[in-house]
Amino acid sequence: MKPNVIRSTLTALALCLLAGASQASTPGTVAQECGSCHLAFPAGMLPAESWKRIMNTLPQHFGTDASVDATTRAAIEKTLVAGAASFGRVATPPPEDRITRGNWFVREHREVSASVWSRPAIKSAANCAACHTRADQGDFNEHAIRIPR
Ligand code: HEC
Ligand code: HEC
Known part of the structure; x- marks a missing residue:
């Protein structure tokens, strides 16, 4: 295989694993506590180091207060970790611990232009469900994408 073929095969494999990991690891408490303001992001989309940092800074969470009680906090951290x-590339903490700033994310979305991200129906790259119609089921397959106008 040519290097670029190998690379895209590896990317596809990594994304399958991502999707698989997400199904198994975002039940109950995480969905409830982390899915009220945005999608409950799949655990497999960030490394443990990033999740720990996020779970230890919930009172200052991306400009908002996302605190939970100590027992809930510990349970969520355990599930996410x-x-x-x-x-691979997903194992390196991305800038600001944002999924949307990870190398794989930027690469998968390189065809989405800046003006699309800022459309009123989308607002932010973190608003996965605006385009991925089955994101709530951990399904990011390209066949389930519809970009709002
Ligand atoms: C009170 C609302 C609120 C709650 C509850 C909340 N978040 Fe967030 N979260 C936000 C906001 C606002 C952002 C920034 C979104 C943006 O930039 O568009 C964010 C961003 C994130 C990001 C980065 C997304 C990106 O850009 O890649 C992660 C990861 C994240 N939250 C995880 C969690 C986890 C884990 C929990 C549960 C413990 C949680 N959030 C609960 C409001 C919340
Ligand atoms: C503006 C619409 C939009 C938003 C918002 C968006 N995506 Fe995407 N996503 C796309 C497009 C377009 C592709 C490229 C599909 C292709 O390969 O043709 C893509 C590809 C992907 C892929 C690879 C899918 C595959 O089958 O190859 C994953 C995984 C993914 N996105 C996850 C996310 C996550 C997680 C979020 C939120 C943190 C998000 N996306 C936000 C439009 C979006």
């Missing part, structure tokens, strides 16, 4: 990414 258990399902965290531990391979």
